[in-house]
Amino acid sequence: MITAEQKPIEEIRHMIMPYKKILLLGCGSCVAECAAGGEKETAMLASALRMAAKMNREDTLIQEKNLDRQCVRDFIVQLDGIIHLYDAVLSLGCGAGVQAVAEIFPEVPVIPALNTEFLGQTKDQGLWLENCLGCGDCVLYYFGGVCPLARCSKQLMNGPCGGSRDGRCEVDPETPCAWQLIIENLTRTGGLERLESVFPPKDWSRKQGRGPRKIVREDQQR
Amino acid sequence: MNQESRLKSILEKGIFAVTAECGPPRGADPDAVLKKAGMLREKADSVNVTDNQTAIVRMSSLAACAILKQAGVDPVLQMVVRDRNRIALQSDILGASSLGIRNVLCLSGDHQSFGNQPKALGVFDLDSMQFLQAVRAMRDSGLILGGEALTKPPRLFIGAAANPFADPMDFRVTRLAKKISAGAEFIQTQCIYNMDRFRKWLQLARNRGLTERVYILGGVTPLKSAAMARYMKDRVAGMDVPQTIIKRMEGVPKERQREEGIRICVETIAELRELAGVKGVHVMAIEWEEAVGEILDRAGLLPRPSLD
Numbered sequence A: 001m002i003t004a005e006q007k008p009i010e011e012i013r014h015m016i017m018p019y020k021k022i023l024l025l026g027c028g029s030c031v032a033e034c035a036a037g038g039e040k041e042t043a044m045l046a047s048a049l050r051m052a053a054k055m056n057r058e059d060t061l062i063q064e065k066n067l068d069r070q071c072v073r074d075f076i077v078q079l080d081g082i083i084h085l086y087d088a089v090l091s092l093g094c095g096a097g098v099q100a101v102a103e104i105f106p107e108v109p110v111i112p113a114l115n116t117e118f119l120g121q122t123k124d125q126g127l128w129l130e131n132c133l134g135c136g137d138c139v140l141y142y143f144g145g146v147c148p149l150a151r152c153s154k155q156l157m158n159g160p161c162g163g164s165r166d167g168r169c170e171v172d173p174e175t176p177c178a179w180q181l182i183i184e185n186l187t188r189t190g191g192l193e194r195l196e197s198v199f200p201p202k203d204w205s206r207k208q209g210r211g212p213r214k215i216v217r218e219d220q221q222r
Numbered sequence B: 001m002n003q004e005s006r007l008k009s010i011l012e013k014g015i016f017a018v019t020a021e022c023g024p025p026r027g028a029d030p031d032a033v034l035k036k037a038g039m040l041r042e043k044a045d046s047v048n049v050t051d052n053q054t055a056i057v058r059m060s061s062l063a064a065c066a067i068l069k070q071a072g073v074d075p076v077l078q079m080v081v082r083d084r085n086r087i088a089l090q091s092d093i094l095g096a097s098s099l100g101i102r103n104v105l106c107l108s109g110d111h112q113s114f115g116n117q118p119k120a121l122g123v124f125d126l127d128s129m130q131f132l133q134a135v136r137a138m139r140d141s142g143l144i145l146g147g148e149a150l151t152k153p154p155r156l157f158i159g160a161a162a163n164p165f166a167d168p169m170d171f172r173v174t175r176l177a178k179k180i181s182a183g184a185e186f187i188q189t190q191c192i193y194n195m196d197r198f199r200k201w202l203q204l205a206r207n208r209g210l211t212e213r214v215y216i217l218g219g220v221t222p223l224k225s226a227a228m229a230r231y232m233k234d235r236v237a238g239m240d241v242p243q244t245i246i247k248r249m250e251g252v253p254k255e256r257q258r259e260e261g262i263r264i265c266v267e268t269i270a271e272l273r274e275l276a277g278v279k280g281v282h283v284m285a286i287e288w289e290e291a292v293g294e295i296l297d298r299a300g301l302l303p304r305p306s307l308d
Helices: A009-016 A039-055 A073-079 A095-104 A178-189 A192-196 B006-012 B030-040 B061-070 B086-098 B128-141 B169-182 B195-207 B226-235 B243-250 B254-274 B290-298
Strands: A002-006 A021-027 A061-067 A088-091 A110-112 A114-124 A127-132 B017-022 B046-049 B075-080 B103-107 B157-162 B186-191 B215-220 B278-283
Touching: A009 A039, A009 A088, A009 A110, A021 A039, A039 A061, A061 A073, A073 A095, A088 A095, A095 A110, A110 A114, A178 A192, A192 B169, B006 B017, B006 B186, B006 B278, B017 B030, B017 B215, B030 B046, B030 B061, B030 B290, B046 B061, B061 B075, B061 B086, B075 B086, B086 B128, B103 B128, B128 B157, B128 B169, B157 B169, B169 B195, B186 B278, B195 B215, B215 B254, B226 B243, B243 B254, B254 B278, B254 B290, B278 B290
Parallel strands: A021 A061, A021 A088, A088 A110, B017 B046, B017 B278, B046 B075, B075 B103, B103 B157, B157 B186, B186 B215, B215 B278
Antiparallel strands: A002 A114, A114 A127
């Protein structure tokens, strides 16, 4: 999933300052799973902003709405006829959601309430970990199911570096050394011999070769 | 201007090699490099120039190497993959060779979060292994990554680093083997304080025949104080300073700790010279270049032999 965290309230207040009528727009997908932009967080942010406005004697109208997915046109069009009642939208979607809403309703400013973080997993309650770069050319097979690009601090494809100690990363001892995990996994499941040869340089054109990427699927088009 | 790598010639003649280290200044000050050149010129066969070590901005290693070269020192250009993508790395390899630099050490580099630019983007387009392979192909086949031919290949003696003290232990020697297959002709190791572990690593390397395929130079760093020993143990990534060394430094009064550090260093060099498979020593006297001459003199490695 795409993970995100809410921006500091002061930064949000600074961005919405010029507007009187603001729609807080939550998203029921990834950002709900990571407790940053779901219905609950949207309600909490709305009441925090209302309270701040009241304390500062600001005459601001703050209302809420939630979409199941803010990054998909079919859901965004539910805002038709509603969005124009507001001076601005404060989106609790990820960066993709913010831009998708802004593109469909170009006359209304759409402001991000979240910092979009990474592609990751919910490891535990209240703990999300980055484990995918979205590089466009998955290499997990070769590395025992642990991505060295996303999870090694130096993106080593031929690790571990000299800073791996007791299975921890030198950059942050809270982080397991990805290469320790790769070696352990391949030792357990077989395939350690794959690490004997030098893994060739990554083809980054699959990630950023021609600027922003797109997927075109004619079989899916109407 | 000498057109060959002195380091390569020394190693090929079977002479126990000595390399030292020069950290470039934190400013545009060529005199600081020349001063260190003066201290190291007659003492070491070749001098490594670090590449923004610990991710702190300094004069570029390429520029400092060029200054050393003009001052009559055989420089070893350290290059890290942290700050440059494959276009810049390959370009600097060509530039280095064109300036008469004849040795390169291919490294990953300390992570940017450790230095004075923690907001920097870490590039890591290639890793050190892939970089080694690229440099070797440039030199031997005259080809850059992707297969295009160079008008003139670079002339470089190619090296890599190894840390015998990092984990997982068993894989350390596999990684050394990979670096050799990737193109490393010489290896400079992390600072050796834990001689037992170094011996184990070397034994594993010998068992795989690796010491016959690459020149290994053992790394040493003289300790200035007990505080430095503790700092290196606790705070420097990949460093293994056993308690016995710390106790020994703590066991002498402060004003004699530098002497004790030098003594430990000289003893380590003596042990390294006895080990089959170790072909030289790499003295990294961090901001203490003036100690290098004394250490090498007491280790019986001076004067350096003439190659003429």
